[in-house]
Amino acid sequence: MEGKYPVSSRQVLALIAMFILGTSLLFSLGQELGRHSWLGIITGFIAFLFLFWLYYFLLKLEPGKSLFGLNEQAFGRGLGTVINLWYLIYFFVLLSVVVGNFVDFINSVILIQTPEILLTIFLTLTAAYAVKKGLESIARLSEIMVFCVFTTAIVVTLLLFDKIDTTNFWPLWPQNWALVLRSGFSILTFPFGETVIFLSIFYQLGGPQKVSKGFFWGSVVGVFVLLVIALRNIAVLGEFVKFSTYPAYDSVRLINIARFITRAEVVISLNYMFAGYVKATTVYYSLCLGLKEIFRLKTYQHLVLPIAALVILNAHLSFSTNVQNVFFAFEVYPFFAIIFQLILILATLIMLLIKKQLGRRRPTI
Amino acid sequence: MTYISIISIFLGIFLIDYPGLKKDKDLNEKIVYGILFSVGLAYALLINSGLVKNSLPYLVLQAVSFFRGIKIPPAFH
Incomplete structure (x- = not known):
């Protein structure tokens, strides 16, 4: 179940799109911008293009190696392992937060009425099952689900057509551009920058050309759906998007076509759960792969359940209130995540380039 | 009662993994498994006894807030 996977470019696209949509479907990205949240999403995506280029360059530089292998090659065995352990902590925190958010x-x-711990256990155990089955099953699931999520986003927007008020968009340009940039930074780290975890998976899926095509178009699909949802939320809820915990859910609740088509939020909730499930599973898988590589194990299969136990405990304890969750997402997470998504990646890239240059200059006898 | 449930859950996990671990000749794998398993069990027991109240995400929250010089709002406690 481990090794090279027959995953197509389309499945990579679906995996990336579902990963980006994951928890971002739940929260309104750029919520602090209110009616200008769409600007934050665009700013975040433009900044992500630089990250994408960086990740692509790294993939191209050493095609057959994972993120963990690259770190060891760049910094040596000792420092490389320390950096890899930091990455594992990041993956673990991300996984606990994703599971916690969904629960x-x-x-x-x-x-x-259901006890939170039971939901955490079931969500984590189903993710553990998928991880045991391997990446191929996760990719297949994403391929089906991305179509459902995409179609639902469009159909729900069409069903809300009579609730749309275009004056909610005015004024079109914000007065505080600094806040747009700050929000763009948050959106860069969540969800776009989180795709850094795919650097630990991509080497199993084929050459950088095939993978990067799926990576890029997956991000485009992801940002497109996020923009559609953000614009719909603004058009329907107006400035209220700032104060709603789950704006997409609140806007979909308003669907009422001749008192016949109502309660569409159930469909949306299912979408959320599928997207979140794919995200949690992908992070979980990368975490297991990382442990396998760092400790030079033959398989990660035995590690899945003990990790699940740790995730359940951490997700259950993570944040007691939603305020705490929002504080973490906007004030803490971007500054924590940027270290792994940009700074360490940049350092690895520079070290690899220096090593390559030195290798070329060394005279051959 | 909660202690018994925790121990039974971990026993269940061990029983699921035991056949695979027995077949496996790799000592490294058993050591990593043992470490993860005992950390999980100890953490669960410590949480239940009230000695540990924090999770890793919460520790990250505290660390980053400290380095950024921002106060964690009192509503968190």
């Missing part, structure tokens, strides 16, 4: 969502809008 919070399910517990506050769908299964209100």
